Amino acid sequence: MPKDHTLKKILVIGSGPIVIGQAAEFDYAGTQACQSLREEGVEVVLVNSNPATIMTDIDVADKVYIEPMTPEFLTQVIRKERPDGLLPTLGGQTGLNLAVELAESGVLEREGVRLLGTDLRAISCAEDREQFRHLMQEIGEPIPDSEIVHSVGEAVRFAERTGYPVIVRPAYTLGGSGGGIAETETELRATVENGIRHSPIGQCLIEQSIAGFKEVEYEVMRDAADHAIVVCNMENFDPVGVHTGDSIVFAPSQTLSDREHQMLRDSALKMIRALDIRGGCNVQFALDPESSRYYVIEVNPRVSRSSALASKATGVPIARISAKIALGYHLDEIPNPVTEQTRACFEPTLDYVVTKIPRWPFDKFVGANRKLGTQMKATGEVMAIGRTLEESLLKAVRSLEIGLDHLQLPEAVEIPVEELQKRLAVPDDERLYLVAEWFRRGGSVEKAHALTRIDPFFLGKIEGIIRLEQELSAMKTWDSTLVKQAKRSGLTDAAIARLTLLEEGEVRKRRQKAGIRPVYKMVDTCAAEFEAATPYYYSTYEQEDEVVSTERPRVIVLGSGPIRIGQGVEFDYATVHAIKAIRAAGLEAVIINNNPETVSTDFNISDRLYFDPLYTEDVLNIIEKERPLGVVVQFGGQTSLNLARDLKEHGVPLLGTDLEAIDRAEDREKFEQLLGEVGIPQPPGTAVTSELEALSAARELGFPVLVRPSYVLGGRAMEIVYSESELKNYMDEAVKLNPMHPVLIDRYLQGKEIEVDAISDGEGVLVPGIMEHVERAGVHSGDSIAVYPPRSITEEQKQRLVNMTTELARALQIRGLINIQFVLYDEELYVLEVNPRASRTVPFLSKVTGIPMARAATRIMLGGSLAEQGYPEGLWPEKGETAVKVPVFSFAKLRRVDVTLGPEMKSTGEVMGRDRDYARAVYKGLLAAGISLPRFGTVVATISDKEKEASVPLFRRFHRLGYRIIATSGTAELLEAAGLPVERVNKLKDGSPHILDRIRQGKVDLVVNTWTRGKTPERDGFRIRREAVEHGIACLTSLDTVDALLSTLDSIYMTAEPMDHPVKPIRGKLVTT
């Protein structure tokens, strides 16, 4: 059936901020869907609260609403835009839940909006455990013994029947939030209580554990004519028990016979038919490694993280095709965009192995529980392609940017064998490397399998890599055959060098001389059966190279790799814009990136996509092949910047700001020198390399001091230190002393933090906007609420900021973007940090000012100027409205992580609130970030001594608004002394019922906690904060945020005030004369 012509205007719902379980994959899906709909002549209205996405660019949809993703705001958009249909299946769980709410509340029907694609019945059938179980029983598909429970008691009774362990899966949650495996009754009770709370419908599925089974996924698509196909099947390295988002995944499945593959394919297709899915869908199976027995684990009736991976793994754009299906097209009417000759109604076949490895945030959250289970913890992922499994796996490892270029964790050597065995038995983020270590010590595949339950096929592959290591170590004279084998197995030159005791450069030179060079092969969906038009390549060590060289001059853009804390989708945004600017300038844009979730790795975006590690060797190989005019390193965050040095050493021309500027901005001494030259102050400080130096420096500066290692990303390992003992600890533990990377100590100025982004062509400097942070300096800029335009800075101060920015940009000879962070302290402006590259705020500022900053900067890097593009110098005129950027955290997913805001970045995403004034913008921003603002309620106050005084006026405002205040003794005394009514509650040490009980009872709306900053989970403050997070209660740890929230409440809601007494009391008798 051709397109449905009654659909003229369609509303697409995005997925909101990046959180664990919902990352950039939905920017990719949404962007594709919008393009796909618009090329059919449909008007697209998009709603997404996340400004860092490509999909919220005004050229992606006809109308873009960056508004809170709540039913109320969506209803408003619907009433205003009157769309004919709503496409709910491309915005992740968030989009789907919203669509369900809108439909159930009757809004869609009332406003005449059709739900497109998969219908509501199917969605609720797949999402609601009970309905799903019934359907599976009806169609005869096996599911593990399970029961839906609404209470802890029911769960315990089930487990008594089936035995432990059991799996707890809360209904309708992101990334398995609140679920887990319970081995004992105590664990079960805790997990179920937590799960019921997280589930919006208070429901959990308790399931017989099938841990140890193979986990296999099928990405399937179906159209209204009942054509159903499998796009990709994938097999997890980790057996059932680890969330698929936290599993290492291979595509296609490696250990299934055709018989089993077809059995599961039949089952998957049967299910999507029974569910009447129209579009993409994901089915997860557990398969017994010792028989053909299988169970259906889960069905996701929408485009998912796995479908983004499947799209990149196969070349089939699932979201794009799903959008067409939603319009009424059938699969056989949609051309296969890869081959352009065949149709979308076919099943891709791969001639390579794809590996996905999750990127976990444990480098940031040192204290977090690293155990992997049913609750997802990864923030992002990398994908790699190879012609051998070993190559694919090792490429993925070095794409992770965790300091490893091989299956070799330096610390692993020191782990005693008993501990190694223990750790192998429990999946965590390092298990892959521990398996390698196991084989290095001569362990057997059998034993490793017994410990890990990982399929011996995969274990054998890792053992093979270790055998190869041993052969290389034993290599006396250069053996090209062996080196070739090593390269074909994905080993880096550096790894070969370490094993053979040669220099890395020597390995490279010798292998090149021996003709051992990578070639580039195409991802074409069809294993070369048909000619394909996709410019989508990966490197491998084979004979034939397929890249067709053109005569056109080209520029390479380095992407930003996996999404992690401190480097999110903002950098992909800038990368995509750079590509667009390069193409617009008439040059070829070539992208190298390894993140399957992103828009930049959509092969439609660039002239050529190399899906390869952002690792020096791989990047140099591509540069040698492409011979570009230059390489753009400004947009890929720290990833590309880290590569820039190596590239420059190899004589690669870098475009834009010279590398030296980066060095001058990041090297302490050079930076001081620079500031001295231009006469701009910075907080006093110094660089130290030993504890002794640190202590004397701190004494001189005066506590508190800000300490951090040089070359930071996202404030990693940065801390505010209040005492000598804390400083000693810091120097000992957090940072491994390294003379190459000294530790920086600065006086900590707790003033107003201001952030400026600017574009410079070396001469002229345009400042698109100045942003003021709500939280004072000391909270990482990525975790602060940023306000544009600034509200408490004078015109004179703005002018000074612009002047300072201009001078710094000129002094550094910036050609491109620069981001500067200032602190305003005692009316004096200090420079905190200069980043001569694209910053996190580029998308936000681009959107609120309308200046496509990354594009303008790219054009400058290609030789253009501001003037030529029609941009003036100085500060871009501010608009009459206010926009705030509010950070979003994923604390609920990460146990044992302190939620206190500090100099280390912790947020995973951001939202934007925009309105005509500050209070309304903050209201929208907080709402979009998931912080509800009740008119009245109960606030729990636990304030540190330092901040007690400052907190009184804030709580007075809470009181005025009608909030009940609960506090423990110290805080309570203070507030009572100030005349506020306070309900006292026990501290933990005073015994139950104490403050945690109150939070657990769910009768608290807000927690304000500035107690006992620190990472020790035992401390009260930490426990209160965690308790709040785990109960879904907003927890504010900065009084500045509280102030912003109160301002909003003040102006949004009316308060009731008694009439004032008369101005003068009437005293005494009136004497009449």
Place this chain on the structure above:
Amino acid sequence: MEARLLLEDGTRLEGQAFGAKTEKLGEVVFSTGMTGYQEVLTDPSCCGQMVIMTYPLIGNRGINRHDFESKQSFIHGLIVREHATSPNYWRNEQSLDCWLKEGGIPGIAGVDTRMLTRKIRAFGTLKGVLSTTGAPWDVLAEKLEAGSVMRDQVARVSTRTIHFSPGSGPRVVLMDFGAKYGIRRELTRRGCDVVAVPWDTSAEEIKHLGPDGILLSNGPGNPKDVPGAIATVGILLKQYRLFGIGLGHQLFALAAGADTEKMRFGHRGSNHPVKDLQSGRIHITSQNHGYTVRTDSLDQTDLTLTHIALNDGTCEGLAHKHLPAFSVQYHPEAAPGPHDSGELFDRFLKLLNLNREGMARA
């Protein structure tokens, strides 16, 4: 140990030898299925061919007794990027390497199979020589020059004796031109009383078996290499309900007056979309053929084109306008490949049951 592969376009490739130590000549084809190597290798339709598996990792699951599609492999060589030396699978009995050795089949690994596939895509199926004996290139060149591609494959792979698989349902005579086990499996699953007969069994002999219907099986090579069979099918066609698969479909077409031709590189894999022209529905099918029925030859016949390949529009299914006979080019028995077209057997059964009832009435 080194293996050498020489192709008629002059391509020379060296790789690691595995399987048997021997030299073989054959037609080099590629197969794109990611699973089912054992089924592909034991499909008699591959007789005399050297098969390139486009998926780079082959043999991960070893070889087991359940996944054979015939009693042995008839291929002349296996070309892979990598063969698994330590397979793992609960049914695994033997590594691919050992099994090929036993079957006298040479293998070459470590070669750029994607490059070879692209070559074949561009130039069409190529003749080649594969040697694992260490023979020098010039000897291989001579062998390639002198050798010709096999033309008697059907005789080599067909059953030599009549073989009964009793069942309580309609009797189906399975003309075995190189039948996959899967066909018999699908028939017996549906209760058929299956009698497999050698490819050169005469129509007269078949008549003596009292069939309710005839199934023309798949098989290797050019259908025109078995003119006797075409003639037999021509006779049977008029008397029996008939279903042709693969080579059987081509023989049916030739018997009904249509023509066949060699394709450039054929269809081999498990992901081929086929459109049913009557219902408009698309099925993902398993295919393995190098010849095709010319659609432009159907005009003067009583055949209707019922199915086409979605990708290139070639003939994938036919039905007789007046007689109860139909055929498909692809493999409804799957193995390897999707089960989407299993209903064709049901359709055949329905036809047979009609026949029976009809006979009962008569």
